[in-house]
Amino acid sequence: MPFWAIFVGHIAQNWGFYTLLTELPTYMKNILHFNIASNSFVSALPYLIMWLFSIASGLLADHLRTQGILTTTATRRIFNSIGLYGPMICLVLVGYADCNKDAAIGLLCGAVGLNGAVYSGYMNSHLDLAPNFAGTLMGITNTFATIPGFVAPQVVGLLIDGHETIGRWRIVFWIAGIVYFIGNTFYIIFITGEQQEWNDLDNPQDETKVIHGASPPGQYGSFDPRRSHLNPTSAVDGASSPTTIPEIF
Template identity: 65%
Template sequence: MQESNTDVNEESDSHSDATGSGQQNIEASNENQSVPNLSKEWIATRHIFAFLGFLGFANVYAMRVNLSVAIVAMVNSSAIPQRNSTSDDVCPLPTNGSIAPVKEGKFDWDESVQGIILGSFFWGYIVTNPIGGRLGDIFGGKKVFFFGVLFTSLLTLLIPLASYISPYALTALRVCIGLAEGVTFPSMNSMMAKWIPPLERSQTSSFIFAGAQAGIVFSFPLAGLMCDSSFMDGWPMAFYVFGGLGLVWCFFWMILIHESPSTHPRISPEEKLYINSSLRTNKAYFKKMPLPFKEIITSVPFWAILAAHVCQNWGYYFLLTELPTYMKNILHFDIKANSFFSALPYLVMWIVSVVMGFIIDSLRRKGKLATLSARRIANSIGFYCPMICLVLAAYSGCNTKLTLGLLTLGVGLNGATLSGYMNSHLDIASNYAGTLMGLTNCVATIPGFVAPIVVGSIISGQETLSQWRIVFWIAAVIFFIGNTIYIIFISSDEQPWNNLYSSSEIVADGNDYGSLLTASVEDEQILRSER
């Protein structure tokens, strides 16, 4: 802890000067600081935050994607007219009895209507992303994230009612759910900027965001089982169960999670000092700073992140919303098999994202891999490998095992991007991490509602291998473009506009800065008394 003693004393001296040296101390980033010995604690407080963040994303994604499975049971596809196609352009129905006949639903919604319903979520989602990021940076991410999950859960409970009213009512409700959920990713980035030390970012952010894949893994098969049951007509249970689980999560989040280490009543002084000294972020002062919007939109690394985010989301959302439909109408899986095999790629993605984060941060801590190289390698694995798999899957025809293997591998390796561009917001501007995530995720939401519409227009009335081949090729080309732009123009250096305050402004706001330093000194004094 001698290193920490020196850091705190240096900061205290710099505050007494109240000059430009204070700015340097705020901007400093101690990436060489070692992890303290927390053996006295059963589990670190920041790990509890990460675990509940993981469960939070598991909940919101379960509520987001269960409609992709449920709509297969809701729609009567046999009532939708199909254009004629050649026999070698469609897969034959199974004859060995291993796959049961599909269960038809009550609603006569064609592919275009289904595409609008599935994509309508993103019409609302795109609006609140930048709002959620800025609110999280200014007022704190805890409450913003909480209300996002809360309203998503409450509105999810209303989906069955809206479905029976009309497809227009369901579309409007999904827009509202998108509005509620749009604040979650940006506000979580705001919290991670306060809780996660730099050399733990890849593995921790990968773990938290991997909750999305976990939600898919659990919701797809569970939704499939519920849709196949006769209780309450089957498919409505998929929304009642996951909406209820979201409300339960909200209770634990509000009780156990606090905005920052400095405001947490149960965190150990040692862990608090370790996090605060490694981050060097004066959030009390930052709340008063304006957004450097001009500098952000003229930043080349920001545009590299944006390109990667948009192109990633095209492939990701396309597979997420359309894969169950492909499994049913092309490969002829029943609802149970469909939900299981649709979830399998995201189980692999979950594992890949967590393992990749651990490997990347381990190599960075040992000095064997620079941050910029780490981001480029992880992102290339997450983009180029799925691109290749999609092209191969486009020509795998009716070979069910080969198609499933390629799609599982492609989607799974896409999880490496959580150690790639998804960390770049924190790398280049941790003070504005939530805002940056809000901006890029806002634009990257466009593929969420455009992709289903494009897919629906291509395959509408003609569910054939050749039509789906076009869809796969579009996604593959977009993957290639996105990562090529990213690896050329990305940077891992902190951008100058991350700290635009002047020394005179630090003096004017000296009370906030002094409070931060005083807290750090008090933490160190407590640690000394415990030795």
Template identity: 50%
Template sequence: MEFLGTIPRRVEETRKSFTGGTVLSRLSETSDYSVDSEAGSSGVFAISSSTEYLYENRPRIPKETWGARHTLILMGFLGFAATYGMRVNLSVAIVAMVKHTLVANSSNENSEGTCPMPNNGGDQDSSLEISGEFDWDENVQGLMLAAFFYGYAVSNLFGGRLAEHFGGKLVLGWGIVLTGILSIISPFCARIAPELFFAIRVLEGLTEGVTVPSMHQLLSTWAPSVERSQFSSFVYAGVQFGTVITMPVCGWLCNTDLFGGWPSAFYIFGGLGVIWGVFWYFLVYDLPEDHPKISQEELTYILGWTEGNKQKEPLAVPWREIFTSRPFYALAILHFGNSWGFYTLLTELPTYLSNIQHFDMKSNGLVSALPYLIMWLVSVIYSLVMGLLARRGRISLIGIRRLSASIAAYGPMLALVAMCFVNCDRTLALVVLCLAMGLNGAVYCGYTTSHMDLAPNFAGTLMGLTNSFGTIPGIAAPSVTGAITYGNQTLGAWRTVFLLAAVLYCTTATVYVAFISADVQPWNEGVPARAKKDEGEKTKF
């Protein structure tokens, strides 16, 4: 028998049928199991003595270089790049939209803890007066940056369930297209009334909130378990790619006369979201077996590594079991802590670099994007390494999840603590921020994929639940940061912002590492499975 990969479930906890047949009995105390398939053929399952994980003779990886599953992953990557382009554009554009004046200091650092203006040849002129259209103070800016997440939190709750009922293609596609349309009309609304602009940002969050749960639902159907970490990492790396592209481009657009300057940041990225939707409609399908051009070899491979893990029809959600599950709470808690740190930097980094380190608008977008470029590269490379180690049996699935979560949380925690000591060293500040975001790139092999580990049938619903909880920082972090720095744009105020994020990284990651599981939970079979509990199980060892 050729061992092609690991199944991330301990043998003693496995109670289900696998591809090729049902495990009927244990043949010896060492490794072998007999298997009888419906066709009458038999096979052998073996256990690695070093990893204690089950190896199966599953279908080979197709020889074709590019398959239908790769098209889905690429379109998902581009879709998330588009969504974050429409989400992040305000973080950069708001610097040009509002009126504010900063006073340069002649000393290296004055008694109030502010940094001096760059000397000759620096990034900014001696005058830091920026004549924007809107007279919004720090609190109002914080509310505008947080508005998106009010809608985002609500739609995450039902986005996954909608995808499970109507298909991830439809729900995710319309979510991004509608967000694009709302982004295009945002500048008009801002000029009419700030309340209307706030409402549009809430609606954008509402339409975009279904995207992550919908993609999780699609991945649980399309991503073979041996490729799940890599595929998830690549798809969600679109978040960093979109951020990397958006920040410098928005910084440049805000300094041009194209479409009036800052409004072009909303027109262009909104238009890209709409254009993406056209390609998504024609190239992506909800199920591998529905794809008209998928090869038989690829279809066999996908179904061979996902069969039994994902129901074709939605099941009734076992709410009681979910909300009494310890691994679920560990997952949700880390999602909250990681989101706080991520959203603090995502929404406030341009403001910090502009007001504290005195980068100008053109440099601000480019410099703000650099940490996310590092995160993008780390996430892709790290996922490839983890996938290679998993296929060779060098690390278990639970090992990948715990290691990845630790790197993605404890690394940024230490970096944010270090941010309290960089003071006015602009270069060092940027290096530390790059380190923080780069290490966080391991997150996509960590808790982000745990939803599919725990319950493939409810991957969308679980992501909707934890992402709703994880969206609270998207609302709270900009508001808290705005309150801390309101009228107090000093190093001391920003140290408080960074330390708060560091504490949440540490505590929530510790809970996750201690209590998470990589095993499919019994409630994955849904509510109907409980009624059949007394009928007996055919797959007991």
């Protein structure tokens, strides 16, 4: 289940992220009546805050873990909750800010900025579970998590096409908030910071290592003419083979 926790959390995060990334300029222009061309800094401000917050939260998360204040599991749960529950609250409140520009911009900065905490949450869980397969896990979850990149804008388009009202945008923000809530709740219930058994590249059931080039057991019966000169007793049934090394490393 830990892998599925990352899977669900990643998809939920990207739904809200892509909703804001693709539709925020439209909301700011048509509802808040910002001139995007002349207010480029306002448009970029939420993502500037996200960048700064992701760095700060990463440093804090590492400090809490290395000092033994929090376990890896607790760290991932707390920071992922900041990164998803925080934006969830901000997005829902944005829908009720009406045309109050200052309040709306502040909440949008919070929704995008707090999202930076996920880089200390599920984004690191791939490495926690399986360092040997972290790249593969990231490839799998990110492949499916990009689906909201084209589904979310389509949903928003269906909701607001020809109905550019605060009420319709409120529905958009509620949908994103609900997805955030479901995704992070699933994540914090099933995630762990412990390395998984399947990360081990060695087969724990193998008690011996066979020297490369040795014939498989039974190919020549109990007597292998190619190895008899190494150990005369190898011709005797039940004799130990000199080509096996006990698994002691």
